[in-house]
Amino acid sequence: MAIVGPSGAGKSTIFSLMERFYEPTGGEILLDGQTVKSLSRADLRGQIGYVEQDAPVLAGSIKENLLIGSPDATDKDLKRVLAEVNLSSVLKRDKRGLDAEVGEQGIMLSGGERQRLAIARTLLAAPPILLLDESTSSLDGLNEQRMREAIDAVAKNRTMIVIAHRLSTVVDSDQIIVIDGGKVIGSGTHKQLLRSTPLYRELAATQMLD
Numbered sequence: 626m627a628i629v630g631p632s633g634a635g636k637s638t639i640f641s642l643m644e645r646f647y648e649p650t651g652g653e654i655l656l657d658g659q660t661v662k663s664l665s666r667a668d669l670r671g672q673i674g675y676v677e678q679d680a681p682v683l684a685g686s687i688k689e690n691l692l693i694g695s696p697d698a699t700d701k702d703l704k705r706v707l708a709e710v711n712l713s714s715v716l717k718r719d720k721r722g723l724d725a726e727v728g729e730q731g732i733m734l735s736g737g738e739r740q741r742l743a744i745a746r747t748l749l750a751a752p753p754i755l756l757l758d759e760s761t762s763s764l765d766g767l768n769e770q771r772m773r774e775a776i777d778a779v780a781k782n783r784t785m786i787v788i789a790h791r792l793s794t795v796v797d798s799d800q801i802i803v804i805d806g807g808k809v810i811g812s813g814t815h816k817q818l819l820r821s822t823p824l825y826r827e828l829a830a831t832q833m834l835d
């Protein structure tokens with residue numbers, strides 16, 4: 626599922642509510658039919674993987690970055706998640722493979738590669754729910770396409786909710802929620818929203834997706 630809307634519409638607040646950084650003042654958030662208030666924050670967050678817009682990449686190797694949250698993962702596990710996010714190619718650039726250095730703040734990687742590395746790191750923990758604040762505003766066309774392929778790949782075996790900044794990366798989502806001013810003003814597929822929701826149609830036209 627994708628969440629779209631203008632800046633300040635409340636997209637990130639929805640993620641904060643899901644993770645119980647705030648409690649809702651009305652309504653409920655349910656997980657498998659059970660209110661999340663009945664779960665401890667630790668149990669709830671243990672089922673959620675979150676990748677933020679500016680996901681940190683630390684100085685060190687690819688392997689060290691991946692093992693931060695899953696220190697017992699094997700090299701086979703690391704290569705598997707890199708393949709899942711379409712990042713296997715980075716292992717071929719340096720004969721050291723997984724031990725190749727990424728540089729201070731991941732300077733040896735492109736913006737898209739840094740974000741996909743952060744997704745791979747989260748996938749190692751195999752969360753059933755993945756929240757992705759997918760900022761693609763700085764990506765070129767090739768990296769945007771690779772990000773889209775990565776999103777498609779990792780969504781197959783889990784619930785995935787994406788805050789979309791470029792509609793082109795989420796047009797194939799099962800459901801797209803449009804919010805404005807903290808309220809849901811439309812939901813459906815890309816084609817349905819083009820017909821039913823003027824704001825979505827405007828966003829799509831601005832991004833030449835109509």
